[in-house]
Amino acid sequence: MPQCQGTTKKGDQCKRDAQEGSSFCAIHVDQAVRARSAPTSVDWDRDSMLKAAIGFAAVGAILFFRLRR
Numbered sequence: 001m002p003q004c005q006g007t008t009k010k011g012d013q014c015k016r017d018a019q020e021g022s023s024f025c026a027i028h029v030d031q032a033v034r035a036r037s038a039p040t041s042v043d044w045d046r047d048s049m050l051k052a053a054i055g056f057a058a059v060g061a062i063l064f065f066r067l068r069r
Contacts, residue, residue, distance in 0.1 A: 006031045 004014035006028025016025040
């Protein structure tokens, strides 16, 4: 069996055997999930930022006018 590819709290490589069909042992299987889903970088393009700003402004305006009554 191959060795687990997980890392311990100290930062050392795990010495346990990996689970069958996986590169990680039962203890470090959550590291496999995090490695798959972790974004490599956050790229904010102008279009996304503009849509978010308009959405926040619209919600703010709605709340402002609803609370003024």
